[in-house]
Amino acid sequence: KNQVEQSPQSLIILEGKNCTLQCNYTVSPFSNLRWYKQDTGRGPVSLTIMTFSENTKSNGRYTATLDADTKQSSLHITASQLSDSASYICVVTPAYGNKLVFGAGTILRVKS
Amino acid sequence: EAQVTQNPRYLITVTGKKLTVTCSQNMNHEYMSWYRQDPGLGLRQIYYSMNVEVTDKGDVPEGYKVSRKEKRNFPLILESPSPNQTSLYFCASSFNGPVETQYFGPGTRLLVL
Numbered sequence: 545k546n547q548v549e550q551s552p553q554s555l556i557i558l559e560g561k562n563c564t565l566q567c568n569y570t571v572s573p574f575s576n577l578r579w580y581k582q583d584t585g586r587g588p589v590s591l592t593i594m595t596f597s598e599n600t601k602s603n604g605r606y607t608a609t610l611d612a613d614t615k616q617s618s619l620h621i622t623a624s625q626l627s628d629s630a631s632y633i634c635v636v637t638p639a640y641g642n643k644l645v646f647g648a649g650t651i652l653r654v655k656s
Numbered sequence: 657e658a659q660v661t662q663n664p665r666y667l668i669t670v671t672g673k674k675l676t677v678t679c680s681q682n683m684n685h686e687y688m689s690w691y692r693q694d695p696g697l698g699l700r701q702i703y704y705s706m707n708v709e710v711t712d713k714g715d716v717p718e719g720y721k722v723s724r725k726e727k728r729n730f731p732l733i734l735e736s737p738s739p740n741q742t743s744l745y746f747c748a749s750s751f752n753g754p755v756e757t758q759y760f761g762p763g764t765r766l767l768v769l
Contacts (some may be wrong), residue, residue: 575755587660587760588699633678633698637755642706643714644754648698 546571550634550649556653561624565650567617567634579608579619580633582649588633591619624654658683660761662747668767669737677732677764679747687750688730689714689758690722692743699746705730706753737768 548569557563569577576595580588581624590603592608594617600609605622620630660681669675681688689704691714701714705724719741721733730749744765748758753757 584764587668587748587762589760590757595758642704642712643701644755644758646699648696 546636546638546645548550548634548636548645550632550647550650552650553648554651554653556655557624559624559626559654560584563621563624563652565619565621565632565634565652567619567647569615569617569634569636569645569647571636571638571645572615573639575637577608577610577617577637578614578635579606579617580635582631582633584630621652623654626654626656628652629654658759660747660749660759662745662761662764664764665762666765668769669754670769671738672736675734675737675766677734677745677747677766679730679732679761680728681730681747681749681759682728683749683759684727685749685751685759686727687753687756687758688724689748689754690720690730690732691748692716692741693763694743702732702745704754710716727738737766739768742766742768 547556550563551566564572578593579591582588607620610617631649633649663678686707690702690745691699700716705711745763750756750758
């Protein structure tokens, strides 16, 4: 069964610190892996997208990595800001079919 | 402005009273989808549509109906809502299928008493 598991479930860090969120998946084969950011009360917004052949993708202070051999991805946030407080969702697109596989998300809170 | 809109944003209703949540996109996207989001469970797909008059079940379709008569609109219908359908609902669209980036609406928070 296709699954995406994210860890930790929640995380609190101080403003200015770095953090790394994890995503483990069983989807195989897959087309791409995305990280979405979802602010409280709003719809998710795409942060990064990586195809199965890419290892890393950056978007400002956000850097996603992908290891297709171990079926793991991570999202690294550098020099966190209060506005980074949100839920981060890992989504994998299977190579076949029309259904995405969503992780449950990691809730990040950045404190001043 | 390119966007996905949903209405209403908040809704309180009672068990059994039919309701419709509208979704509209102005990006000429072919793919549209409905999700529900519950604490600890993440986003779960209810229904999706690859194009006009083409709809298919997602992972949690029970108790919901959809239609896609026009490209831009994809309403979600709850014929007889029940309390277990209390949730946060999102509509999303993408240009040509789930492999492409989906754009999400602002969400509809539904409470069924």
